[in-house]
Amino acid sequence: MSDRIIKNYFLWLLLGLSIAIIFLPFILSNDYQLRVWMLLLIYAVVALGLNLVVGLAGLVSLGQAGLLAIGAYTASILATKFGFEFIPAALAAMCLTGFFGVILAYPTLRVRGVYLAVITIAFGIVVENIAIEWSSVTGGTTGISNIPKIAFFGHALNDVRFYYLISFIFLISFIIHYNIRKSRFGRSMRAATQSEIAVRSVGINPISARTLAFTLAAVLTGIAGALYAYLNSYVNPDTFRFLDSLRYLLMVILGGSGTVLGPLLGAAILTYIPEFFQKFGVWQHFAYGALLVIVIFIMPLGIVGTIIFWYGKFQPKRLYKSNQWPALEPLVDTLIKQPIEKSQTCLCVNNLTVRFGGLVANNNISENIQTGSIHAIIGPNGAGKSTFLNCISGLYKATDGTIIFGNKNISGLPMHTLAKMGIARTFQNTELFGQMTVLENVLVGFHTKYKSGLLATIARWPTFTKEENHFHVLANSLLRYVGLDDYAHEEARNLPFGHQRRLEIARALAISPKVLLLDEPAAGLTHTEIEDLKRLINSLSEKNITIVLVEHHVEMIMALSNTVTVLDYGIVIASGAPDEVQENPMVIEAYFGSKGVTNA
């Protein structure tokens, strides 16, 4: 329901912007003002792209001016030396910047934050220096002038028409930006920022999310660069420096990173402010630095972000109620039910050894886990239970040994690949996407099941809409299953701890897992919650999902599990039916110490 309203609000916004853009040239008194507006819209396109990187993917890029330079220089060189018209020149610029976007995104495989900032700064400096030094192509410090007037099929555009062209490209970028934001792609970018492990646990490779953000931003910057070159009719290295990269980042942050209107507002303010700063004369740069500091200190959420924040504050608080769980949900049944293959081996672990430096966390563990069974792993603290679970789920690589899943050797495969194959998990200290809503958390779990691709998503193709609605229904029914439907639009971090555990299970179920690994699911739960959890685990087992349960709560394990494996100091000391294991003298010793001590 609220999604509908939001959607309508965007359509109204789009309509309002379009009308403003259409009538603007009639209000402006001179050509100079029109050119300022054209520049503003070009900057807004850069800022919209950068917002995907900063606001959604949570990465800092301080090299946007480098990408803009590549776009601008490519278009100018093609136009002046090869006589290309706007369309082919802009396409070439977009391809080239897109390529560099992919390259810049590659390091996010392993580095983020300040490391990435350094790489992007270095990239910007390299581009700037090449533009200065490779003078046979780029014209050196004087740059390239005499770029022809923008033309389509031999017809040159006048200023007003060129303005409408820029506006059109801006509106398209605005729509792409919004549609990406409100789709599984935008959700996966935001989720990867908030918990990288958790997105991998539902089958998403965070790198593809980040690469997409970087590439889209680069392509938008590329076309902006081409427009910039035609607008100025010359390019030179002076406008693509580190401080310019910083200005684009400031546009996003000042407007409100991650918001719909923030980048446009930021671009508008920072395009008009230099005109205003002229009064400061030599203090212009100083005022600029001061503005950056003021924004960071007083309005870290940016203008739009701050408005949304205060608007939220004044909304009436409503009380949520959690419902009975596990609830009967026929839809969930069809979603998660696995074909019956009981009493086969589902996971076969052979001689698994994990070493951390000198510490052997898992020593030569061999264990078979039966399909559809509840297999508990217990042991004292530091016995290697979590390490074992992390190995099966692909988070850690085993030093030695193999893991067979079904009939495939899965040892060493990354977590997101295993998740796609049907191994889901929860975490000891819950890993939710805290700043996303409860519903969005579950929707991220469905990411890999979507069939509609990037183009269908951006164009809002009917197949996309149908699919999105379908998964909304499924996500809501999963939430009803764990009794959290009332919380659907609350941010996950505001949930009480017990509810966060339930939400994590719901998200894991979204991938229709064959195996569900639960890492201490009862820790921190109340007595009644544990009873509910037991019923949930039983109900999952009835749907033939194999459950691997790491737990300290002995009573729960004895009541639930078909097989119990006891670890101590990284080795298996007992494995079998719960009551057998309970009698095992080695287990008693591991838990209570040697006999002499227990008798005392």
Added chain:
Amino acid sequence: MSAIVQYLLSGISIGAIYSLIGLGFSIMWSASRAANFAHGDVVMLGAVLAVVFVGQGIPLILSIPIVVLICIIYGVLIERFAVTPFLKEVTGIGWMLSTIGIGIMLESFVTITFGSFAKPLVTPLIEKPIIILGAGIYPQELLIPVFAITFLLCLEIFYRRTLIGRAIRAVAFNQMAAGLMGINVKLMTAISFGIAAALGGGAGILIAPIVQASATMGLLLGLKGFAIAIIAGITNARGVVIMGLLYGIMEKFIEGFISSAAREAIGFTVIIFLLFIFPQGIFGKKEMLKV
């Protein structure tokens, strides 16, 4: 032959400056997992203030401690007001932008008051070059690597042997645990930023006779210093110094064999590639992920 010796010697000299700046980043980062991103401007401040004081007729030997003291105060203020308030953020954008913003303000303030052109610092150590194996080098240039290595040794002794040094290492390892053990975490962070700023200011004074002091000299020096610290593995002080020297030598060879115009483009490309290959840094250790 003499050309190669020349490149090596001047490379080590400029490299030692990068080492000192990188070391500053390393010290700040170790204490707080953050840094003054505009640390290059502290170098600039050191150089410019030294030129100004000497220009006022204050003898160099007296100017140095005053300049270093001003840099320390600046560094601690940055830590207190621009870095620490943002340490709780996950994204790390806050302290980066706040320190960049203050850096821009400082740079433009200096441009206005000091002038936008470069001025040299006159010292007796650049009057006559020494000839080593046919290569000419000023004593000042030789002083820089000697200072860098001496400082590194002192720093290691300070970290390992003194109470404050050990406390700083404890803070670097785990702020909360160190705090619970009664270590004054705030003070240790402030001391670290103070040391880093002293080092930055010192680097500025050392380099001012060679490259001339100007308001804009800090930006590139700072970026290089940070990049070098990161490629080396930012918490490994020795690695940072080695990396700085190597980078300096590489720059001089690029200048000598290709062209001085290609220096930054090739240098930063190498930085990008090294970060692609060694994301944790060449001498750094991978941090273990725990769930």
